[in-house]
Amino acid sequence: MNLATLKRQNHNLADTNRQISILDDHEGIGIPSFQEKLETIGLFPLKSTGIDIFQVNVGKMCNQVCKHCHVDAGPDRQEIMTRDTMMQILDAIGGTDVKTVDLTGGAPEMNPEFRWFVEQITEMGKSVIVRCNLTIILANPKYHDLPDFFKKHQVNVVSSLPYFAARRTDAQRGEGVFEKSIKALQMLNEVGYGMSDSDLKLDLVYNPSGAFLPGDQAELEQQFKQKLLEGYNVQFNELYAITNLPISRFLDYLITSENYEDYMHELVNAFNPAAAGGVMCRNTLSISWDGYLYDCDFNQMLDLKLEDAPVHISNFDLTATNERTIRISQHCFGCTAGAGSSCGGATT
Amino acid sequence: MKETYYNREDLGKFGKITEFQQELGDKFFDYYGSVFAPGSLTAREKSLIALAVAHAIQCPYCIDAYTSDGLKKGVDEEQMMEAIHVAAAIRGGASLVHGVQMMNQVKDKMM
Numbered sequence: 003m004n005l006a007t008l009k010r011q012n013h014n015l016a017d018t019n020r021q022i023s024i025l026d027d028h029e030g031i032g033i034p035s036f037q038e039k040l041e042t043i044g045l046f047p048l049k050s051t052g053i054d055i056f057q058v059n060v061g062k063m064c065n066q067v068c069k070h071c072h073v074d075a076g077p078d079r080q081e082i083m084t085r086d087t088m089m090q091i092l093d094a095i096g097g098t099d100v101k102t103v104d105l106t107g108g109a110p111e112m113n114p115e116f117r118w119f120v121e122q123i124t125e126m127g128k129s130v131i132v133r134c135n136l137t138i139i140l141a142n143p144k145y146h147d148l149p150d151f152f153k154k155h156q157v158n159v160v161s162s163l164p165y166f167a168a169r170r171t172d173a174q175r176g177e178g179v180f181e182k183s184i185k186a187l188q189m190l191n192e193v194g195y196g197m198s199d200s201d202l203k204l205d206l207v208y209n210p211s212g213a214f215l216p217g218d219q220a221e222l223e224q225q226f227k228q229k230l231l232e233g234y235n236v237q238f239n240e241l242y243a244i245t246n247l248p249i250s251r252f253l254d255y256l257i258t259s260e261n262y263e264d265y266m267h268e269l270v271n272a273f274n275p276a277a278a279g280g281v282m283c284r285n286t287l288s289i290s291w292d293g294y295l296y297d298c299d300f301n302q303m304l305d306l307k308l309e310d311a312p313v314h315i316s317n318f319d320l321t322a323t324n325e326r327t328i329r330i331s332q333h334c335f336g337c338t339a340g341a342g343s344s345c346g347g348a349t350t
Numbered sequence: 351m352k353e354t355y356y357n358r359e360d361l362g363k364f365g366k367i368t369e370f371q372q373e374l375g376d377k378f379f380d381y382y383g384s385v386f387a388p389g390s391l392t393a394r395e396k397s398l399i400a401l402a403v404a405h406a407i408q409c410p411y412c413i414d415a416y417t418s419d420g421l422k423k424g425v426d427e428e429q430m431m432e433a434i435h436v437a438a439a440i441r442g443g444a445s446l447v448h449g450v451q452m453m454n455q456v457k458d459k460m461m
Contacts, residue, residue, distance in 0.1 A: 212421065216422060217422035217423040218423070225424050226424075
């Protein structure tokens, strides 16, 4: 398994323009453009419905190098959000009705200001989601108390686990990740996360470990619950089935494994108008480690900044942001396939 | 030379069989959809049966389709291979059980 990020490899896909030029050539692979698809259902231009969620990417540093990572995160990534940028975000949040702040990365816990930021957000009365990769809890003694920290601040922990067995999990996320993830889940259960008699919410994210789309979310949740309880005495609340979008390292995997064309066709064939109406970019604002604003975390990783609103948190304009047109490209087919896909799982 | 047998792209054209016979094609696809909907068996169980049958009838289109379908539904590698062994066991057993007929015939013919 290649453990280096695309950036570290000086890979041509580390250049977002290269990724976009591959995605833009839809005629070359015989599929329509995403814009054409939206036009057929009267949804173009795609407009924001108003921000409900701030999704903050606090940095690209991570203790893992997952094969499908759309962030191209890894231990070598130095992009980390500073406290100054976090303060600008807190100022912006203060002027909105946003109720949820969704923290992602990288491993967000590796940002030195992570705990301070969570404390500040919860003091404002906002709820916090942390996208925790699980293994970070065991990566270093300084992270062992994360379950208690999460509990103290009533954080909704959302964690990736692509399968309820080691082979597929480790193939996607690295050797030994499954075993450590199970241990971390048990630690979270011990403090009350995911337990039926507790309001501490622990949700899992299922990403397919290959070039296929996720199946029915409810059926997968049922399987995961049964297998994790029987095999490891692990409990959780909800399973979110998320489609892998064809960008960054997953795009590299698709091209290298010669699955790119088939996968794009599968996404287009599974286009669901109802899912298109409910895409998360319509009610989310995505903020990068350096304070730039995007419609979603995927647009962030393709460096597609907001189109008709101020593009930096220091100039945040709620009205313009709420009324903006969403920037789209071919990767958007990933969020409109089948039952739809968002950071909260299926959308229909 | 034009390829004529088992082109993988043809799987995606399955729905077009209605071009030559609309009514029967529509009835087939309606029936097909109903068969694979969750019922007394789950959609996952039906997918595994389909995978096993696909191997018994050695249909490459069906093998591709129900391998992908199984992956989507969270079926693991061992389950898929066990399903194929069920198909193989029945195929092998079907040959061998005819051995009884051979034995009967032998016993009828021999002193």
